[in-house]
Amino acid sequence: MRFFWRYRRRCFPASFAADIMSAAMDRYNPHELESRWQRVWREEKSFEVPNPSEPAAADRSKKSYVLEMLPYPSGSLHMGHVKNYTMGDVIARFRFRNGFTVFHPMGYDAFGLPAENAAINTGLHPAQLTRINTDNINQQLHRLGVSIDWSRELATCDPEYYKWTQYFFLRFFERGLAYRKEAAVNWCPSCATVLANEQVLQGACERCDTDVETRSLAQWFFRITDYAERLLEDFELLESWPERVITMQRNWIGRSEGAEVIFRVEDMDIDIPVFTTRPDTLFGATFFLLAPEHELVDTLVAGTPREQAVREYAMRTRLKTAVDRAETDREKTGEFTGRYATNPVNSEKIPIYVSDYVLMEYGTGAIMSVPAHDQRDFEFARKFGIEVREVVSGRLEEGEAAELGDGATMNAAFEAGGVMVNSGSFDGMNNLEAGRAITRWLESEGKGKAAVSYRLRDWLVSRQRYWGAPIPIIYCEKCGVVPVPEQDLPVLLPEVEDYAPRGQSPIAANLDFVNTVCPGCEGAARRETDTMDTFVDSSWYFLRYTDPHNNAEAFNRNVVNYWMPVDQYIGGVEHAILHLMYARFFTKVLYDLDMVDFPEPFHNLFTQGMIYYRGAKMSKSKGNVVNPDEHVEKYGADTLRLYILFMGPPELDVEWQDQGIEGTYRFLGRVWRLVNEVVERTADTGYTPDFTGVEKRALKLVRKSNQTIAKVTADISERYRFNTAISAVMELVNDSYLAKDALFETDEGGGVLRFMARTVVSLLDPFAPHICAELWERLGHERLWEETWPKADERFIQEETYELVLQVNGKVRDRVQAPANAGKDDLLELARGSQKIATCTEGKKVVKEIVIPGRLVNLVVK
RNA sequence: GCGGGCGUGGCGGAAUGGCAGACGCGCCAGCCUUAGGAGCUGGUAGGGUUAUCCCCUAUGGAGGUUCAAAUCCUCUCGCCCGCACCA
Structure with missing residues (x-):
């Protein structure tokens, strides 16, 4: 109170302060009140939930795991985080008050490049820097009043955590799901590390936008392609995911059905398989293509007159950046190898070319080319004067006599369906049917089979950087690749003098770390010096929350099965593919390892929209960042939380409006004055909610209160429409202002106003928990956050x-x-x-x- | 090129087949006040008008279905997002 006086004296003339005080009502002062309730929640550990003593037998029907994507501690929280954590908090608080045992933990995705880059610039150890940032974020989250179980807080860079990340790596390795392979990989010259396919956007590094190069390096991969089919199938197990996220993952996995067809190279004892989605067009294959990087290219041309030209072409391709090669409207290029392949269906010899529009990463790196029915092949054929032969006609009726195609006069490929022509015994058939028939024929002849191909590649997890979990592998001259024994975990990240990347991890410079003893033969050996992709860390953190202090195992099986799966996951749509697919994959592997009983980690997913400012995404480079701390400072956390949810539907992108937040601040002031006036002018006569006999004006407010309860409850629980829930409370407050003066005149009216005030405070609590806790106390009650959620009285919902x-x-x-x-x-x-x-x-x-x-x-x- | 989303007052948005514009911002007016960047009350889509009355028009545009369309269907324009030589 003393602080309050001083504050007011400073801001207003004394006469004004006296004036207000004479009304015996204090002004809404969010700072004092918010820190008071934050202290209560922190000291009481209000939102901690212990694990059940018998988790295997515990009733799971009333548990609710509410999770927001953990923040990356690069400095401080931005508005997107505030939206994310406020939404999660509203859901958590709402469910808690509706009788659920709410599990609402928080942690930090603390490994990663930014901390390391900052360390290079500032000289601070990445661990120190990370600590400063996580402490800061912890403070910010407390100041937002988020109902977190802080006893479960974790950081993925703690050895107690990454010990288990390494443990999972070893289990993956045992199963053959982690493997090392020399491969052409995406290399970012600026970050000086390799990138996963998922981190390359338009041929450029996701993080720094530098053009990505191709390099051949020995790297560790997770065999996510083994799970492609299940990642697709198990979408069925999900309760509620945004359709577009599922579509994005589906596209990313890129399943195609077709056939694998074996072509034999003439005069050489070599078979080359190709994948095609159009086995029906096999008779129309008039040439054959290899990717320039294909391993057989050298063999095919060695010692032939074509050798030099083909090798030069392959070399030029290698020098091209991924960006150039991804350019789709480039003119087709290629070189003839001088060799021919035999088409298995008609024994025809077709020329073999190399061309850079064939990608080594997809299918088998070789294709049969059907220019009449594939636009890319068509362009190539026209440029190189190769025959275009129509085998599917759109101008014939099924069963009609085949006529000669017009391949010579076509000016574009015909890619639609139709009737087979020029295809021997398959002529006259519908092309889809013919595709199946041709595949069966190939199978019977041993020259092919039905096949499925995926766009998805294995997940490259090696990173040549410092600030990550070391890959727990040892290389021994005698024993080869040896996993670090489990009892030796964690492999601690060693100290280094210089974090700057040099094309290999900075750890490689620490010879005490690198030189070790082989666990198998006890001979001299070297440690792996690469660290793991940080997406590995965040692929299982939601499991560790359930048992974060377990030193003996990553988590207790019964405990994890009690809390998981996550009932509501909330985060940005930018993680639609990367994090969400990796976490699904990880969970499935653990399911197969019999460590968890659930194949999907997140049953319900909500992707929030972004907050724009001045027409653009907030970003430091554009200088249009709205800092949440400033607004908490100016208006308090309740106002910021309320405004951010009031702005619009949470899944849509919305525009931040500087004056908009003023409006919510005014609204909370209005609530403050209204409830305080009720407290002062009415007696608390106890809870008597039966208002059936009250006079008309009072009844109207009773109705409005009950209608608001119904509306807010439905808007939060059924649709996550926080904006309309808040506007409903605003309506109730507006109506109350108009009615209150008359109602204060009678005891009955006073009782109704008390009921209204309780309702307003109770309904607003998930959004603005501090002011509501304070007002609830003034209304003569305690601990609003534990109070049962109000239920609308049916009798007062319907108007007469x-x-x-x-x-x-x-x-x-x-x-x-x-x-x-x-x-x-x-x-x-x-x-x-x-x-x-x-x-x-x-x-x-x-x-x-x-x-x-x-x-x-x-x-x-x- | 393929896939998905969005388009409503000056602004953010409400309304999911049934009164378009809830709620908030901004703006205008009144009250209160020595004073207001405070508070309270009222007004505010556009046009017409005989002006507290009444009428017409309006949800990017054009058609359609329906007693009734912002909402469903077809076409079209614009913006945003994802994927993109994937055989």
């Missing part, structure tokens, strides 16, 4: 009468009050009784009468 809309030919002509229980005939009677309706229908014939009770009557006249 409603406004019936009267239409003539669909146009509104009049409105009348109708009893709530009136039947169709009564409503029609009311309509006929209207003077305006009579005028409109005069002299005309009513041809149809539409009566929708509760809404309108529409008379159709001629």
Whole structure:
């Protein structure tokens, strides 16, 4: 209170302060009040939930795991985080008050490049820097009043955590799901590390936008492609995920059905398989293509006159950046190898070319080319003067006699379906049917088979950087690749003098770390010096929360099965593919390892929209960042939380408006004054909610209160429409301001106002928990955050009468009050009784009468 | 090119077949006040008008279905997002 006085003296003339004080009502002061309640929650550990003592037997029906994506501690929280954590908090607090045991943990995705880059610049150890940032974020989250179980806080860079990340790596390795392979990989010259396919956007590094190069390096991969089919199938197990996220993952996995067909190279004892989605067009294959990087290219041309030209072409391709090669409207290029392949269906010899539009990473790196029915092949054929032979006709009816195709005159490939021509015994068939028939024929001849191909590649997890979990592998001259024994975990990240990347991890410079003893033969050996992709860390953190202090195992199986799966996951759509797919993959592997009982980690996913400012995404480079701390400083956390949810539907992108937040601040001030006036002017006569006999004006407010309870409850629980929930409370507050002066006159009215005030405070609590806790206390109650959520009284939801809309030919002509229980005939009677309706229908014939009770009557006249 | 989303007042948005514009911002007016960047009350889509009355038009545009369309269907324009030589 003393602070309060000083504050006011400083800001306003003394006379003003005295004036306000004489009203015996203090001003809404969010800072004092918010820190008070934050202290209570922190000291009482209000939101900590212990694990059940018998998790295997515990009832799971009332548990709810509410999770927001953990922040990357690069400095401090931005508005997107505030939105994310506020939404999660509203859901968590709402569920808690509805009787759920809410599990709501928090942690930090603390490994990664930014901390390391900052360390290079500042000289601070990445661990120190990370600690500063996580402490800061912890403070920010407390200042937002988020209901977190802080006893479970974790950081993925702690050895107690990454020990288990390494443990999982070893289990993956045992299963053959982690493997090392020399491969052409994406290399970012600026970050000096390799990148996963998922981190390359338009041929450029996701993080720094530098053009990505291709390098051949020995790297560790996780065999996520083994799980492609299950990642697709198990979308069915999800309860509620945004359709577009599922679509994005589906596209990313890129499943295609077709056939693998074996072509034999003439005069050489070599078979080359190709994958095609169009086995029906096999008779139209007039040439054959290899990717320039294909391993057989050298063999095919060695010692032939074509050798030099082909090698030069392959070399040029290698020098091209991924960006250049991804350019789709480039003219087709290629070189003839001088070799021919035999088409298995008709024994025809077709020329083999190399061309850079064939990608080594997809299918088998070789294709059969059907220029009549593939636009890319068509362009190549026209440029190199190769025959275009039509084998699927769009101009014939099924079963009609085949005619000669017009390949020579086509000016584009015909990619649609049709009737087979020029295809031997398959002529006249529908092309889809023919595709299946040809595949069966190939299978019977041993020259091919039905096949499925995926766009998804294995997950490259090696990173040549410092600030990550070391890959727990040892290389021994004698024993080869040896996993670090489990009891030796964690492999601690060693100290280094210089974090700057040099094309290999900075760890490689620490010879004490690198030189070790082989666990197998005890001979001299070297440690792996690469660290793991940080997406590995965040692929299982939600499991560790359930048992974060377990030193003996990553988590207790019964405990993890009790809390998991996550009932509501909330985060940005930018993680639609990367994190969400990796976490699904990880969970499936653990399921197969029999460590967890659930194949999907996140049953419900909500992706929030972004907050824009001045027409663009907030970003430091554009200088249009709105800092949440400043707004907490100015208006308090409650106002910021309320505004951010009031701005619009949470899944849509919205524009931050500087003046908008003023409005929510004013609203909370209005609530503050209203409830305080009720506290002062009415006696707390105890809880007597039966208002059946009260007079009309009071009854109206009782109704509005109950309607608001119903609306807010539905908006939060069924639709996550926080904006409309908040506006409903605003309506109730507005109505109360208009009614209060009359209601204060009577005891009955006072009782109704008390009920209204309790309702407002109770409903607003998930959004603005501090002010509500304070007002609840002033209303003579305790611990609002534990209070049972109010339930609307059915008797007071329905109005006695409603406004019936009267239409003539669909146009509104009049409105009348109708009893709530009136039947169709009564409503029609009311309509006929209207003077305006009579005028409109005069002299005309009513041809149809539409009566929708509760809404309108529409008379159709001629 | 393929896939998905969005388009409503000056602005953020409400309304999921049934009164378009809830709620908030901004703006205008009144009250209160020595004073207001405070508070309270009222008004605010556009056009017409005989002006507290009444009418017409309006949800990117054009058609359609329906007694009734912001909402469903077809075409079209614009913006945003994802994927993109994937055989």
